[in-house]
Amino acid sequence: MRVLWVLLLLGLLGSCCKCNGQTARQENNTGFTCTGTRTCSTYAFYRASSPDFLELASIGDLFEVSRLMISSPSNISNPSAPLVPDQPLLVPLTCSCNPVNATYGSLSYANISYTIKPNDTFFIVSTFKFNNLTTYPSVEVVNPTLVATNLSIGQTVIFPVFCKCPNTSNYTYLISYVVQPSDNISSIASFFGTDQQSIINQNGNTLHDYDTIFVPVRRLPALSQPAIAPAPAPAPATVSSGKDRTGTVIGLGIGLGVVGLLLILVGAVWVYREVLMKDKLRVVRDEEEQRKVYLGGKGKGKEEKMDVKLMANVSDCLDKYRVFGIEELVEATDGFHQSCLIQGSVYRGEIDGEVFAIKKMKWNAYEELKILQKVNHGNLVKLEGFCIDPEEANCYLVYEYVENGSLYSWLHEDKNEKLNWKKRLRVAIDIANGLQYIHEHTRPRVVHKDIKSSNILLDSNMRAKIANFGLAKSGMNAITMHIVGTQGYIAPEYLADGVVSTKMDIFSFGVVLLELISGKEAIDEEGNLLWASAIKTFDVDNEREKSRRLKEWLDKDILRETFSIDSLIGVLTVAIACLHKDPSKRPSIMDIVYALSKSEDMAFEISDDGFGSPRVVAR
Ligand SMILES: *[C@@H]1O[C@H](CO)[C@@H](O)[C@H](O)[C@H]1NC(C)=O
Ligand SMILES: *[C@@H]1O[C@H](CO)[C@@H](O)[C@H](O)[C@H]1NC(C)=O
Ligand SMILES: *[C@@H]1O[C@H](CO)[C@@H](O)[C@H](O)[C@H]1NC(C)=O
Ligand SMILES: *[C@@H]1O[C@H](CO)[C@@H](O)[C@H](O)[C@H]1NC(C)=O
Ligand SMILES: *[C@@H]1O[C@H](CO)[C@@H](O)[C@H](O)[C@H]1NC(C)=O
Ligand SMILES: *[C@@H]1O[C@H](CO)[C@@H](O)[C@H](O)[C@H]1NC(C)=O
Ligand SMILES: *[C@@H]1O[C@H](CO)[C@@H](O)[C@H](O)[C@H]1NC(C)=O
Ligand SMILES: *[C@@H]1O[C@H](CO)[C@@H](O)[C@H](O)[C@H]1NC(C)=O
Ligand SMILES: *[C@@H]1O[C@H](CO)[C@@H](O)[C@H](O)[C@H]1NC(C)=O
Ligand SMILES: *[C@@H]1O[C@H](CO)[C@@H](O)[C@H](O)[C@H]1NC(C)=O
DSSP: OHHHHHHHHHHHHHHHHHHHOSOOGGGGOOOOEEOSOOEEEEEEEEEOBTTTBSSHHHHHHHHTOOHHHHHTTTTOSOTTSOOOTTOEEEEEEEEEEEEEETTTEEEEEEEEEEEOOTTOOHHHIIIIISTTSSOHHHHHHHOTTOOTTOOOTTOEEEEEEEOOOOSSTTOSEEEEEEOOTTOOHHHHHHHHTOOHHHHHHHHOSOOOTTOEEEEEESSOOOOOOOOOOOOOOSSOOOOOTTSOOOOOOOOOOOOOSTTHHHHHHHHHHHHHHHHHHTOOOOEEEOSSOTTEEEEEETTTTEEEEEEHHHHHHHHHHTTTSEEOOHHHHHHHTTTTOGGGEEETTEEEEEETTEEEEEEEEOTTHHHHHHHHTTOOOTTBOOEEEEEEETTTTEEEEEEEOOTTOBHHHHHHSOOSSOOOHHHHHHHHHHHHHHHHHHHHSSSSOEEOSOOOGGGEEEOTTOOEEEOOOTTOEESSSEEOSSOOSOTTTOOHHHHHHOEEOHHHHHHHHHHHHHHHHHOOOSBOTTOOBHHHHHHHHTOOSOHHHHHHHHHHHSOHHHHTSOOOHHHHHHHHHHHHHHTOSSGGGSOOHHHHHHHHHHHHHHHTSOOOOSSSSOOOOOO
16 A cells, blocks of 8 residues: 555656756755744735635645735735635734654644545645645654545645745745746745845755755735636625615724724725715724724614624635615515514515525624634534614524424424324434534534524424524534523533533434434423433343334334334434443544435335334334
8 A cells, every 4th residue: 555655756846856956955854843832924925826726715724824914914905805826815824842752852834634535635636625734744744643544535734835834023924835937046035025144044054855944034025917807806895775764974983003994995995884884984993902893883872892803714604605784674574574584583575586585693603703714514503694774783694594494393383284203203314414414514613503403494394404503613622611402402421521522512412312202392491401301211131122112212103103113222222322421432424424324224124023013003
């Protein structure tokens, strides 16, 4: 295996070395060593390249930063405009000195997680996606448990993007730069506005093509961007123009400072919103908390704090989503009338003949927006757009409307039609697929934190979608002091210690499986927990007894159907495993998807065992 890999690699290298004439030193570079524990913010010089990296969105995803974080240092005014090949960009990095092992000591790099896609190898990703800002030997060193020849799609790999923190106050940044065949020291020095000697002091005096070097600068170079055709206007003009402008701009005061540029951009977004929303707005710089923006709604005396970074994320969404006007939403929902209320603060609204679910929130929508803009999967409810109403300090998220309502209502409320076992199994698999996506295919991982039957919606084909990312959290293994969630579904370790991990979703999913099997609610009127009673009921070794208890426990509606009992026992086994007290012993979502799919295959095969007699059919 290893030999094959090396041969393949030599083949690839051989072909490019021939045309370059010069051997890249970097090919054997396992990384730049460092001492201490310094962390700094720095930049990498990156060139846009076809086919995958001709827009800031995909480059931002690659480096785990927002588009605005690239566009503002790169002198790009429209973050959603397409890029041209080789367009210069400055990508921010968080650089740190990471201990590796005794042989390599510590290496200086920015820790970027990357999810393996079809045809990816360490070499291809380092060379053609990160454009030689890292090397495959270094990837191997920082991922000692991964086998380069045996990568699976969806696997997360750390790509150590080379960077360095300055050790003197003579310059501010050491910009990571990959030497191009046409470069020489003087051209690099003049491009970055620095002197040749400091580049030589830092990197030695010979340059090798495609090596990463570190260019010391006092300030970021002002990049001149190619003039390109204007991109399509951000959001479609969805403001209905009939109504009167009730407000006027009273002022836009922006204090300039360290975050001046960012604030201007944020301010610009707000001016845009201002025009759009016809509302009053004041952005002032707070002296003590430099990174907060205060927004005062007129006459309300309301002041809301918002993190600049979150604002940047929201402005990022502007072009990706439809921006609704508040009067559109008011009209669609009959002024948020009771009759349009679906549940909680979610209303049904029809706009231009299309039905949406509209969730009214306070400003705390940013966390949800931030997460939703990263996810896109058939088993997650899709965000279609949003609306900000500074007057009332409200924010509205507009989702696709999912016709058949919540799983909760199908299981626990009176319906003429009941869900049969086949549909229930499909629902279980759909939820598991949605969870697998957020747990394994988003960077950083997303923990939903509030999986329950009322947050599972069924579409017209009775396929399930996970809704309500209002409590969701990105990032793993955080500890929180502020416990949220729903009684009956909360994992015990989260309740006890506030540990947030994907395993808490697995636990809640186990409870939903129990609801699907039993038709019982997660917590009954006396406050008894369904999961606790299930663990007690099925804590028997005797399979016969277990089957007997299951028959008693089962939703009477599915008892009347014909299907293999093995399928039911399979799902029950998954459910009980998900409820394991020790989170690390709960199955992974991948195992769950596999086990449930097997149960589905089994369900409708003709089989004779089961509750001692063939299953009776009632209708
Ligand atoms: C890289 O390592 C290989 C094998 O260890 C060696 O043959 C080759 O000369 C090295 N290349 C450079 C540029 O040092
Ligand atoms: C350090 O890591 C490298 C690559 O993973 C490995 O070859 C080497 O044996 C390790 N050294 C020690 C002392 O563990
Ligand atoms: C890199 O980041 C991942 C998560 O983003 C984390 O699990 C890992 O410990 C980090 N590695 C280092 C060396 O900092
Ligand atoms: C992967 O490589 C194969 C053969 O080289 C090619 O047909 C396929 O389109 C590639 N897939 C992707 C996603 O690039
Ligand atoms: C990275 O370096 C290799 C040679 O080591 C070169 O063939 C390749 O074109 C470089 N990639 C980019 C994007 O410049
Ligand atoms: C490849 O990885 C899979 C799981 O990721 C593992 O089951 C298999 O044994 C590995 N094969 C080799 C040759 O390491
Ligand atoms: C910093 O700059 C001063 C004056 O320009 C110079 O004397 C000194 O050697 C520089 N230090 C380093 C580490 O380059
Ligand atoms: C460096 O490159 C520039 C153009 O890229 C060229 O004009 C200049 O003569 C070169 N300098 C040296 C010392 O080669
Ligand atoms: C800073 O780093 C450079 C390059 O690594 C080194 O030559 C220099 O001695 C260091 N200076 C100090 C003050 O540590
Ligand atoms: C930004 O780019 C434009 C061309 O797109 C250029 O005219 C302008 O000077 C640049 N701004 C700075 C600060 O370099």
